[in-house]
Amino acid sequence: MSDPILTLKGVKTDIAQYHILHGVDLEVPRGGVTMLLGRNGAGKTTTLRTIMGLWKPHAGEILLDGAHIHGLPPAQIARRGIGFVPEDMGIFSDLTVEENIRLAALSGQPIPERLDWIFTAFPALKTFWKSAAGTLSGGQKQMLSVARAVVEDREFLSDRRALQGPRARHRGDAGRALKDLKNRGASILMVEQNFSLAQARWAIMSR
Ligand SMILES: Nc1ncnc2c1ncn2[C@@H]1O[C@H](COP(=O)(O)OP(=O)(O)O)[C@@H](O)[C@H]1O
Numbered sequence: 001m002s003d004p005i006l007t008l009k010g011v012k013t014d015i016a017q018y019h020i021l022h023g024v025d026l027e028v029p030r031g032g033v034t035m036l037l038g039r040n041g042a043g044k045t046t047t048l049r050t051i052m053g054l055w056k057p058h059a060g061e062i063l064l065d066g067a068h069i070h071g072l073p074p075a076q077i078a079r080r081g082i083g084f085v086p087e088d089m090g091i092f093s094d095l096t097v098e099e100n101i102r103l104a105a106l107s108g109q110p111i112p113e114r115l116d117w118i119f120t121a122f123p124a125l126k127t128f129w130k131s132a133a134g135t136l137s138g139g140q141k142q143m144l145s146v147a148r149a150v151v152e153d154r155e156f157l158s159d160r161r162a163l164q165g166p167r168a169r170h171r172g173d174a175g176r177a178l179k180d181l182k183n184r185g186a187s188i189l190m191v192e193q194n195f196s197l198a199q200a201r202w203a204i205m206s207r
């Protein structure tokens with residue numbers, strides 16, 4: 001077994017006067033699929049936001065690829081190679097799909113091969129390339145949020161159940177895209193509330 005890509009050791013995070021994380025230990029295997037399971041309010045969002053530097057832990061360590069990242073500003077943590085899908089998707093409604101994607105790429109322009117892959121994985125994004133993101137359907141917005149996170153070769157962290165949504169077709173697209181992403185070598189950490197759903201999703205992606 002190689003070293004984990006991401007390690008949390010005894011991570012404690014307070015929000016205002018509340019102790020939210022009481023010492024989280026977590027190892028995310030390199031190139032694997034990891035589901036963070038917990039009921040509503042269990043601390044999944046706080047854990048992911050702490051990894052991304054959006055909350056500062058007051059104790060513990062966070063290592064990405066062997067290097068300490070706790071205490072770094074969020075932009076620096078992202079630049080070290082983590083694509084993050086926040087709980088609210090974090091897309092810019094007034095900007096076009098194209099602008100949303102370009103802003104998510106460090107260089108301002110994803111490489112053509114990557115963009116082709118994104119269009120294959122999420123055809124709707126190609127169709128609505130020049131449309132304002134706010135005009136997309138819920139499922140399409142979710143695709144855009146995933147596409148923004150994976151626009152470059154990065155590890156993938158999702159605070160949304162990335163296969164959620166009312167339409168089976170969209171869930172299928174997202175599931176295939178994440179499996180593809182894993183086959184390209186990315187490590188995946190995503191949240192889930194329901195154990196059997198998590199198991200089913202994990203099985204699909206791990207095959
Ligand atoms: N901004 C905040 N202010 C106060 N309490 C918060 C805040 N964000 C989260 N919490 C509390 O932290 C706990 C964990 O929340 P969260 O990390 O969002 O859980 P999950 O994502 O697993 O549903 C909950 O009790 C929640 O009420």
Ligand SMILES: [Mg+2]
Pocket residue numbers: 044045046087159
């Ligand atoms: Mg949450």
